Amino acid sequence: xxxxxxxxxxxxxxxxxxxxxxxxxxxxxxxxxxxxxxxxxxxxxxxxxxxxxxxxxxxxxxxxxxxxxxxxxxxxxxxxxxxxxxxxxxxxxxxxxxxxxxxxxxxxxxxxxxxxxxxxxxxxxxxxxxxxxxxxxxxxxxxxxxxxxxxxxxxxxxxxxxxxxxxxxxxxxxxxxxxxxxxxxxxxxxxx
Numbered sequence: 001x002x003x004x005x006x007x008x009x010x011x012x013x014x015x016x017x018x019x020x021x022x023x024x025x026x027x028x029x030x031x032x033x034x035x036x037x038x039x040x041x042x043x044x045x046x047x048x049x050x051x052x053x054x055x056x057x058x059x060x061x062x063x064x065x066x067x068x069x070x071x072x073x074x075x076x077x078x079x080x081x082x083x084x085x086x087x088x089x090x091x092x093x094x095x096x097x098x099x100x101x102x103x104x105x106x107x108x109x110x111x112x113x114x115x116x117x118x119x120x121x122x123x124x125x126x127x128x129x130x131x132x133x134x135x136x137x138x139x140x141x142x143x144x145x146x147x148x149x150x151x152x153x154x155x156x157x158x159x160x161x162x163x164x165x166x167x168x169x170x171x172x173x174x175x176x177x178x179x180x181x182x183x184x185x186x187x188x189x190x191x192x
Contacts, residue, residue: 001087003079008136009168012052013064013157014071015136016078018086023056027138029156030054039093041085048077055136055157056092062136062157113146119181120144120151128173139173142190149185151177 004017028039031053036042041061042054050069055062063078065071109117121141132139137157144151153173174187 001083003082005075005079006136008062010064010137012067013062013136014075014078016061016063016082017059018061018082020086021059022061022092023058025058027058027156028056029138030056038095040090041082041092044081044085045078048074048081050074051078055138057133057136057138057157060133060136107143109144113144116146116181116183117141117144120177120184123177123180124153127176132168139169144184146183149183151184151187152190153187154190 002019004019006015006017008015030036030039030042030046033043033046036046036054039056042056045051045054045061045063050065051063051074052066053062053064055064061082063074065074107117124139124141128139137155140154140156142152142154153169155169169187169189174184177184177187
């Protein structure tokens, strides 16, 4: 098994491509060892000193490190953990109920607001999320405030905490949403 690695715009995150499906569809973000207990692979990665975050994409794993650790010391043990997991044929999740793939928030909107939210989600799914996945991350719809026109988005994986994420959110995502959905006035990032 050959696992490729790619840098991401976030210097604290590396993208690992095992050459096979990871989640298949959807994503899953693990922000700490407690959340990682749901996945044998995520738990193994958090057992490595210096790992701060793990994110599963359709066909990749991104791993975030603490700033005080260096990639040359972390990369080999991470590669070994990923390789061991897949070559052993272990399941990605300890319980299939834990596999909850990360998707857009499914809040209930009615009438014209429901149509606006559907347009926002469609733009995210067709134009924005595929590009962001190339960098090892994901952007999910959180909520839309019809009174102010503010769209709240959840940035995950390599995008979470990335120095360029604010520029991506404002210059790229906000401009595109405002262009195609005139009701959108601003885009903000949810925390957490």
